[in-house]
Structure formats: C-alpha cells, structure tokens
Amino acid sequence: MKMITAYCNLRADECLVNGEVVARRDAGSEDSWFKQIYRQLDLGYPKFYKMDVLSQAGYLAMELIKKANPDITAAYADDEIALVFANASSSAETDRRFMQSYETGGSPSPSLFVYTLPNIVLGEIAIANKWYGENMFAVLPKFAPGFYLNYSEILLASDSCALLGGWLEVTAGSTDVFLFMVEERENGTEFNNGNLLHLSQTGLVAAY
Amino acid sequence: MIYIGAEVIVSPLGDNAEDNWQALVENRSGIALVPSAGFNQEDIHLAKIAGLNGPLRFQQLVIKVLSALEARIDASILTSDRTIVLISSTKGALDDNLHDQFSETCIAVMQQFGLAHLPMVISNACISGVLTLNVAGKMIEADQYEHVIVIGCDVASDFVLYGFQSLFAVSDKPCAPFDAARKGITLGEGCGAALVSAAKSAFKNAPLQLLTGTSANDANHISGPSRTGEGLVRSILKTLRYNDVLGDEIDFISAHGTGTIFNDEMESIAFSSLNLSHIPLNSLKGYYGHTLGAAGVIETAVCMQMMRNSMLIKSAGYRDAGTSQPLNIILENEPKKLRTILKTASGFGGGNASLMIRDL
Numbered sequence: 001m002k003m004i005t006a007y008c009n010l011r012a013d014e015c016l017v018n019g020e021v022v023a024r025r026d027a028g029s030e031d032s033w034f035k036q037i038y039r040q041l042d043l044g045y046p047k048f049y050k051m052d053v054l055s056q057a058g059y060l061a062m063e064l065i066k067k068a069n070p071d072i073t074a075a076y077a078d079d080e081i082a083l084v085f086a087n088a089s090s091s092a093e094t095d096r097r098f099m100q101s102y103e104t105g106g107s108p109s110p111s112l113f114v115y116t117l118p119n120i121v122l123g124e125i126a127i128a129n130k131w132y133g134e135n136m137f138a139v140l141p142k143f144a145p146g147f148y149l150n151y152s153e154i155l156l157a158s159d160s161c162a163l164l165g166g167w168l169e170v171t172a173g174s175t176d177v178f179l180f181m182v183e184e185r186e187n188g189t190e191f192n193n194g195n196l197l198h199l200s201q202t203g204l205v206a207a208y
Numbered sequence: 209m210i211y212i213g214a215e216v217i218v219s220p221l222g223d224n225a226e227d228n229w230q231a232l233v234e235n236r237s238g239i240a241l242v243p244s245a246g247f248n249q250e251d252i253h254l255a256k257i258a259g260l261n262g263p264l265r266f267q268q269l270v271i272k273v274l275s276a277l278e279a280r281i282d283a284s285i286l287t288s289d290r291t292i293v294l295i296s297s298t299k300g301a302l303d304d305n306l307h308d309q310f311s312e313t314c315i316a317v318m319q320q321f322g323l324a325h326l327p328m329v330i331s332n333a334c335i336s337g338v339l340t341l342n343v344a345g346k347m348i349e350a351d352q353y354e355h356v357i358v359i360g361c362d363v364a365s366d367f368v369l370y371g372f373q374s375l376f377a378v379s380d381k382p383c384a385p386f387d388a389a390r391k392g393i394t395l396g397e398g399c400g401a402a403l404v405s406a407a408k409s410a411f412k413n414a415p416l417q418l419l420t421g422t423s424a425n426d427a428n429h430i431s432g433p434s435r436t437g438e439g440l441v442r443s444i445l446k447t448l449r450y451n452d453v454l455g456d457e458i459d460f461i462s463a464h465g466t467g468t469i470f471n472d473e474m475e476s477i478a479f480s481s482l483n484l485s486h487i488p489l490n491s492l493k494g495y496y497g498h499t500l501g502a503a504g505v506i507e508t509a510v511c512m513q514m515m516r517n518s519m520l521i522k523s524a525g526y527r528d529a530g531t532s533q534p535l536n537i538i539l540e541n542e543p544k545k546l547r548t549i550l551k552t553a554s555g556f557g558g559g560n561a562s563l564m565i566r567d568l
Binding site for chain 2: 078079083088089090092095096098099102107108109110113114115116117118119120122123124126127129130131132133134135136137138139140141147150151153154157158159171
C-alpha cells in the first residue's frame with residue numbers, strides 16, 4: 001500500500017517533522033530563518049549558502065525527512081526515488097532579485113540567474129543525494145493533492161519505487177513548504193487525497 | 209497505442225507546420241542580428257517572431273497555436289472532460305506579471321476555448337517540452353485522460369538574454385551546434401503544440417505513434433552538464449528498454465545541441481557510449497535558436513514533419529567536427545524513410561529527457 005512515511009512542514013516561524021516541532025525561528029537572530037535551521041542541523045554542506053530560498057527550503061526539508069527516516073537512502077537504488085514538486089509562484093522571488101541586479105545600475109548576476117528556474121531545487125536535491133531518478137516541477141494555482149496522486153500512479157507503475165513530493169512556496173510574504181515521502185509500506189499514513197491535504201496543513205492548526 | 213499528431217509550430221519561420229517545414233527544406237534560419245538587444249546595447253543574434261510585440265505575448269502565442277491545433281482535430285475534444293492541456297514553459301508571461309507568470313494565461317485559454325480543466329504548467333528548464341510530451345503519453349497510458357494537448361511556449365525577454373549573457377553563454381554569431389567553432393547559444397522564441405491521444409479518430413490527418421520515455425537527473429551540477437553524460441545515457445537507455453526498441457532501430461536523432469562547448473561535448477559522449485554515434489543526427493537550434501521550454505515540443509513537431517515528408521534536415525551552423533566523440537551530423541538535406549526517431553533534451557537543474565516517435 002502507498003503510504004506517507006515521513007513529512008516535513010516548513011512555515012514562517014516553525015519547522016515540523018512528522019507533526020512535531022523541531023525548530024522555532026529566533027526572531028532576534030541575524031541569520032535568516034533557513035540558515036538557523038541549517039546551523040541547528042549541523043549539516044556541513046557549504047553549497048547551501050549559494051542556494052536561493054527555494055533550493056534552501058527543499059534541501060532542508062529533504063534532510064529533515066532523511067533524519068526522521070534514515071532508511072530511505074539505503075532502501076532504494078540511485079534512480080528509484082522520483083522527485084515531484086510544485087508551487088504557485090515558480091521562481092518569482094529569485095526572478096525579482098535577478099531583475100534587481102541589472103535594473104538598479106549593476107550587471108546581471110550569474111549566481112542569481114542560475115536559480116531563476118523552479119526546477120533547480122530538484123537538481124540540488126539530486127546532487128546532494130546522488131539521485132538519478134525522474135524529476136518534475138509543475139506550477140499550479142494552489143496545493144492540489146490530485147496532482148501528486150495522479151503523477152505518482154504514473155511513476156510508480158514504471159521504474160520509480162518511491163516518491164518525494166513537494167509543495168514549495170517561498171516568497172517575500174510567505175513560507176509554505178511541505179515535503180513528503182511516499183513508499184510501498186505496511187505502516188504510515190495512507191497516501192490519499194484527504195491525508196495529503198490534512199498533513200499539508202500541519203502546524204497551521206496548532207496556531208488556534 | 210498512444211497517438212501523436214496535429215502538430216503546429218508558430219515561430220520566426222512561420223505560423224504553421226507547413227510554412228515551418230518549407231523554410232527547413234530551404235534551410236532558412238529564423239536567426240537574425242538584432243541591433244542593441246543586449247545588456248550593454250550589444251547587437252545580438254536572436255530568433256524573434258516578427259510582429260510579436262507589446263504585452264501578453266506569451267498568451268497571444270499560446271492562443272494562436274491552440275487555434276491552429278483546433279483546426280486539425282475533432283473539435284469536440286477541446287471541451288471534453290477527458291481532455292487536459294499541458295503547457296511547457298520556463299518563464300511564461302514573466303514580462304507581464306513577475307509574481308504570477310502563468311495563471312492569467314491558463315485562465316484566458318480555458319475560457320476562450322471552453323476547456324473542462326484548467327491547463328497545467330510544467331516547468332523543468334530546457335527539458336520541459338520532452339518531459340511534458342512524456343507526461344502526456346503516460347497520463348493516457350494510465351487512463352487518467354483520453355486526450356492531452358501539449359503546448360510548449362517561451363517568449364524572448366531581456367531577463368533571459370541578460371542572464372545567459374552574464375554566463376558568457378551567448379554566441380556572437382548564429383549558434384553552431386556541434387561545430388568546432390561553436391561559441392554558445394542563440395536564444396529564440398516560439399510555440400509548438402501537438403495532440404497526444406488514445407483515439408486515432410481524434411486526428412484529421414494520420415497521426416504517428418508516441419513511444420513515451422523517461423527523464424533522469426545528472427546529479428552533477430545545476431547549470432552545467434555532466435562530463436560523462438550520465439543522466440542522458442540513463443534516460444535514453446530506459447526509453448529504449450521501456451519501449452522494447454534496440455538502438456539500431458533508430459533512424460534519426462533530434463539532439464538537444466545548444467551550441468555551447470560543454471553541452472554538445474556531453475551529448476557526443478553520451479551517444480558514443482550508447483553506440484548511437486553512427487545514426488544521422490541534427491540540432492534544430494540553428495533554425496529556431498534555443499526556445500527553452502518550447503524547444504522540445506517544436507523540435508518534436510519538426511521530427512514529425514521529417515517523418516511525414518521522409519526527409520532528413522541538415523544541422524544548420526555545422527561545418528567541422530567539434531566534439532571529442534564523432535557524430536553522424538547531417539550535412540545536407542537528404543530523402544530518407546524514417547520509421548523510428550529519438551528526441552532528446554538536457555538542461556539546467558541537471559535534467560535529461562528522451563522520447564521516440566514511430567511511423568504507423
């Protein structure tokens with residue numbers, strides 16, 4: 001049965017893994033929120049500092065999922081985990097910064113330009129894990145469980161054995177990141193429409 | 209069986225597949241020198257569509273290509289609940305709305321054509337087009353939809369041009385894929401479309417067969433290809449195996465061939481390690497420039513025209529061998545019956561994708 005075996009929600013002030021808060025933003029810190037999480041995890045992956053916010057978010061959530069479920073890496077061949085990500089605003093935040101680099105008297109920044117595509121985060125995760133599997137990034141009006149359910153049906157019928165799904169919306173005004181691992185397992189949370197929607201909202205409910 | 213047909217191209221070479229085909233038969237390129245187009249007012253070679261100016265260029269192109277496609281299919285398909293439109297693009301309507309590059313176009317297209325579902329956007333850099341065609345085929349295999357209309361579209365923008373200039377990746381002459389003197393890419397704009405369907409009756413003219421393939425990441429670098437072509441090799445191997453096709457059955461390869469030193473070299477290594485070096489190959493970037501998210505769809509549409517017209521089109525801009533592994537690059541147009549073709553793409557983010565088309 002297809003099960004969600006681990007998931008991570010990254011919000012403006014809290015980071016949760018499998019529903020438990022693992023990091024809270026220190027508003028007094030000079031570090032960005034993502035940098036705070038990176039430091040707390042003691043990841044030792046200096047490439048992190050070069051990444052844009054979308055890639056940082058995806059990389060961190062992936063590392064947190066691996067930490068919660070360390071078997072993931074060993075359980076699959078290097079091309080058996082498919083990455084299926086989506087968001088609503090593509091790479092708009094980095095696009096805006098890249099435009100600023102040349103509209104305010106400077107030269108276009110190559111280090112920003114290479115992140116002006118939403119699928120770059122998939123490349124960063126593939127590089128960090130040496131994963132050679134299927135990748136897809138879709139731009140959707142809002143989080144849509146059906147998108148992941150439909151595409152997972154296609155992928156898991158072929159060479160992919162597991163799926164890392166992701167919703168990555170990181171803009172100047174909001175941080176809404178949800179990564180989840182889908183595997184054929186006996187235990188976990190059943191991978192269906194209702195559960196996906198429910199887990200995507202983890203941490204929002206806690207605010208009430 | 210998965211059918212593909214009703215291919216349409218809107219590009220600097222014309223507004224439909226036939227005009228584009230005529231230009232290719234005459235080896236006419238859509239690339240021209242555009243004065244002061246560059247970041248420091250440099251003159252830059254671009255493949256731009258004449259008359260495509262002002263706001264909503266992305267939307268205009270998508271609507272134009274879908275109107276042209278509509279005339280080539282059973283029109284009731286467009287509004288069917290069993291049909292979805294997939295749009296392959298990197299930057300969409302960036303110049304109209306930076307913060308929401310796709311919604312307005314998707315909604316406008318849905319309303320104008322009375323679509324049952326909102327079009328879905330797939331954005332995977334330069335492999336977007338090939339990937340989206342594969343997604344379309346697999347949606348039909350899984351019976352999620354009966355018909356999938358694939359549209360690939362990107363428009364020229366200062367944003368993308370300045371970006372590639374900042375990477376020193378823009379050629380100072382029309383791009384010359386696989387040539388010894390190649391110096392980088394030439395950017396283009398355009399839009400391609402095709403219908404992928406489970407029903408042969410959906411097409412007014414005879415369709416071809418889509419042999420869907422797979423994608424594979426290089427896991428190597430976000431903005432440069434793997435030296436070994438690892439991801440491209442894996443993608444092609446799986447695409448062959450998935451369809452039970454042998455390398456020797458491929459009559460022609462439509463390569464990615466951007467004209468950068470590293471991309472074209474990587475492809476030569478990948479094709480060589482797969483023992484595909486002897487198969488006639490071209491890059492269409494010398495005609496269309498690099499149209500990014502549209503490239504895979506436009507180039508697949510051209511492959512279909514090559515198959516329909518039994519003709520190999522020469523690889524524009526190529527003169528002297530310029531890769532460490534030899535390739536059989538098409539030097540002149542040549543009549544040839546094409547039964548099975550391979551289309552590949554590679555791009556930023558380490559993505560690689562491939563598909564095959566077979567004659568029926």
